Amino acid sequence: MGQTQHKIRPDDPHTAVGTTLETGARELAATRGKTTIADGVVEKIAGIAAREAPGIHALGGGFSRTVGAMRDRVPGGRSSAGRGVKVEVGEKQTAIDLEVVVEYGVNITEVAADIRENVIGAVERMTGLEVVEVNISVNDVHLPEENSSETVEGRVQ
DSSP states (O other), X not given: OOOOOOOOOTTOTTSOOTTOOOHHHHHHHHTTSOOOOOHHHHHHHHHHHHHTSTTXXXXXXXXXXXXXXXXXXXXXXXXXXXXXXXXXXXXXXXXXXXXXXXXXXXXXXXXHHHHHHHHXXXXXXXXXXXXXXXXXXXXXXXOTTSOXXXXXXXXXX
């Protein structure tokens, strides 16, 4: 009796290698449970992706940036990657609202287009959810001479 030997190749779509499942097995596995993605997960992904766009100074409105700055200074406090991001997450789709501060001198419509492209790409790639809209609210313009850490001078020296 002759034996036929089949070598496993990683580029063969019908071969299970490591944790990669065959197409049919992946579809079968998807029917054996439910995956839920929390709003906070999508907020973090969208926040990180938005910050990567050139021309963005910060995310969040004035109040949320103030509260976030205080939280960042508290020992043990962590900065929130989802600051300035609100999402609605359904079973297959999500909608994202962003509040941003842009650098002075940038073309705001181009920055907004870059943000949308980054956010949609990252969220859809990482979660599999369809992003139906990304609404961007530009709340402020950061001037070059403004310090990022605002200090108040005392009346007495």
